[in-house]
Amino acid sequence: MTDQGIKSRPIYATLRRDSSGRRHLYVSAGSGPPPDALAQDGLESWTVAPTTCEGTLPRPEGVGERRFRSTRYLMETLGRRLAGERMGLRLYVEGPEDFLWDVYGVAQAHGLGRQEIFLKQSGTLARRVQCVHCKTFNEGVTTTIVRCAGCGANLFVRDHFSRRLSAFQGVKIDAEQPGDVPQAERAYP
Amino acid sequence: MGIQFRKDERFRENFSYVNSDAGVLRFPFPFGEDRYMYSVNIEPHIPGGPTPAFAHAFDIDEHYIAECQERAMVLADDPGRCQVLPHMMPAQWDTLELLMESLAADYPEHFSLDKDGDTWRWINRPLGIDQSFVFGRPETLPCAPFEYITRQAQGDFTLQDQRDDNLFVDGGMVTTQADWSLDFDIGMSFHEWHGPVPLAHETGVFDRALRFLLRLQYGHPVRRLNWTMTINPRLDTSPENYPDWGPDRTTVTPENVAEKVHLRVELQTLFRLPRSNAILFGIRCYLLSLKDIERVEKWRKRLHRVLTTLPPELAEYKGLTRYRDTIIAHLAPHDDGAELSPGIQPDQTVLPPA
Numbered sequence: 001m002t003d004q005g006i007k008s009r010p011i012y013a014t015l016r017r018d019s020s021g022r023r024h025l026y027v028s029a030g031s032g033p034p035p036d037a038l039a040q041d042g043l044e045s046w047t048v049a050p051t052t053c054e055g056t057l058p059r060p061e062g063v064g065e066r067r068f069r070s071t072r073y074l075m076e077t078l079g080r081r082l083a084g085e086r087m088g089l090r091l092y093v094e095g096p097e098d099f100l101w102d103v104y105g106v107a108q109a110h111g112l113g114r115q116e117i118f119l120k121q122s123g124t125l126a127r128r129v130q131c132v133h134c135k136t137f138n139e140g141v142t143t144t145i146v147r148c149a150g151c152g153a154n155l156f157v158r159d160h161f162s163r164r165l166s167a168f169q170g171v172k173i174d175a176e177q178p179g180d181v182p183q184a185e186r187a188y189p
Numbered sequence: 190m191g192i193q194f195r196k197d198e199r200f201r202e203n204f205s206y207v208n209s210d211a212g213v214l215r216f217p218f219p220f221g222e223d224r225y226m227y228s229v230n231i232e233p234h235i236p237g238g239p240t241p242a243f244a245h246a247f248d249i250d251e252h253y254i255a256e257c258q259e260r261a262m263v264l265a266d267d268p269g270r271c272q273v274l275p276h277m278m279p280a281q282w283d284t285l286e287l288l289m290e291s292l293a294a295d296y297p298e299h300f301s302l303d304k305d306g307d308t309w310r311w312i313n314r315p316l317g318i319d320q321s322f323v324f325g326r327p328e329t330l331p332c333a334p335f336e337y338i339t340r341q342a343q344g345d346f347t348l349q350d351q352r353d354d355n356l357f358v359d360g361g362m363v364t365t366q367a368d369w370s371l372d373f374d375i376g377m378s379f380h381e382w383h384g385p386v387p388l389a390h391e392t393g394v395f396d397r398a399l400r401f402l403l404r405l406q407y408g409h410p411v412r413r414l415n416w417t418m419t420i421n422p423r424l425d426t427s428p429e430n431y432p433d434w435g436p437d438r439t440t441v442t443p444e445n446v447a448e449k450v451h452l453r454v455e456l457q458t459l460f461r462l463p464r465s466n467a468i469l470f471g472i473r474c475y476l477l478s479l480k481d482i483e484r485v486e487k488w489r490k491r492l493h494r495v496l497t498t499l500p501p502e503l504a505e506y507k508g509l510t511r512y513r514d515t516i517i518a519h520l521a522p523h524d525d526g527a528e529l530s531p532g533i534q535p536d537q538t539v540l541p542p543a
């Protein structure tokens with residue numbers, strides 16, 4: 001069930017510093033420090049405070065570190081930051097899959113190329129699932145089947161993944177035989 | 190003599206769809222051998238071939254008007270079926286030019302194109318269109334050029350941008366598809382959008398096909414056939430509307446199988462475009478009922494053999510599992526096992542009465 005054999009699913013490598021870059025920015029959906037392979041002089045590190053902070057913003061410790069109250073806030077700031085960037089920036093991104101490709105989309109929109117962005121999945125495996133029938137995005141899906149918040153259909157979560165939408169595809173599982181819905185299994189914790 | 194276009198056909202509720210005898214005999218039957226498996230079945234798209242469907246760059250047949258009307262209905266419900274990413278504007282004009290020039294040259298009684306510099310006049314008689322516009326100026330057309338011209342063509346179209354040694358599906362008009370979503374796939378690379386296809390990745394089919402296409406030359410289009418089956422003569426078997434058409438797959442019985450089951454063939458064509466260097470992919474869809482297929486002796490025997498030996502992964506992927514055995518049982522008594530000629534041509538010029 002975890003590998004449906006669909007080849008549009010990305011595969012991720014571990015993050016390594018790309019020495020051809022002149023400036024290096026690490027953005028993470030978590031609050032932990034950057035991996036050692038990146039942490040050298042001149043690395044900027046943007047992280048997100050855990051929800052236990054309840055909106056308070058603990059001061060970062062090192063130089064070049066920045067904390068955000070939410071991933072959303074980070075993303076918006078990143079857009080403004082990249083709008084003013086020149087050639088030579090390398091972007092390292094770590095977090096759940098939907099976060100990775102959301103950041104990738106923002107970076108691409110601001111002119112970063114494929115070879116200038118590095119992605120590493122970590123944290124929850126929960127999926128963003130787009131209902132192919134009504135186009136609603138269902139966030140944080142951990143099960144093989146999910147009831148669409150938009151149209152109510154019971155969606156099978158296919159491994160078909162769109163980097164543009166940062167989302168997997170959900171298809172009504174009982175479309176042919178309405179009501180014939182198997183038990184959902186927890187698959188993406 | 191022009192094509193006699195059928196009026197009042199319906200490819201959705203209250204279906205109404207008929208092929209003339211000539212329409213049956215020109216069908217691009219997809220099986221040249223008794224067994225079917227995915228392969229890089231690409232050949233030059235040169236005029237002529239085993240049936241008249243291969244005679245022109247873009248084939249027009251008796252269903253032209255009705256299919257354009259069906260497309261308009263789909264787009265009215267779901268405008269997202271036609272999308273082109275902003276950087277593809279040169280490819281949009283390339284597509285408009287290629288389609289207009291081909292149709293006017295191949296079917297002069299139905300289409301004409303007059304050019305006076307960049308001022309063009311396009312006449313589409315079957316649809317009653319007479320449009321003057323300035324080539325390269327979108328505001329002189331009622332909608333964007335790619336949508337404008339593909340609304341006047343049969344079959345789906347996609348636009349592939351070539352960069353990073355890959356192809357990206359960066360636009361399309363997709364209203365008669367076999368269960369894939371342009372809205373979801375737009376922007377994907379060749380291997381990504383083919384992600385759901387079983388077996389072909391492992392056997393290197395997609396690696397080889399992509400390598401071939403990256404070298405596709407302007408003026409040397411290629412073609413291939415692809416196939417699946419559809420219950421009822423329904424053109425819009427999109428994943429978007431799957432909750433509406435999916436239940437049809439449970440309605441096939443030994444009594445209605447010959448009327449309900451249709452072989453759905455895509456005559457796929459690939460053209461390198463001159464200015465944009467993009468590739469235009471035409472997906473021309475043909476539907477033929479099992480009942481009409483049976484009127485061609487070679488086709489009914491061969492279809493029986495192909496279905497009997499079809500790898501289960503393919504049957505599952507194409508959605509045939511619920512009714513494949515019903516078709517086989519229906520065809521089996523009419524297949525004596527005699528050897529059949531290689532190739533897809535029907536080997537007969539007259540059909541028994543329907």
Ligand code: HEM
Pocket residue numbers: 227228229230347349356358368369370374382383384385386389394395398402413415416417468470506507
């Ligand atoms: C470059 C333009 C092309 C586009 C836009 C395209 C698009 C697609 C799409 C969207 C699917 C359905 C995937 C799904 O289930 O979601 C598909 C299936 C497939 N494609 Fe392509 N394709 C192209 C070219 C080719 C070529 C050149 C080959 C040659 C080998 C090929 C072989 C196949 C095969 C074997 C399938 C499975 C079909 C079936 O069993 O029904 N495609 N294609």
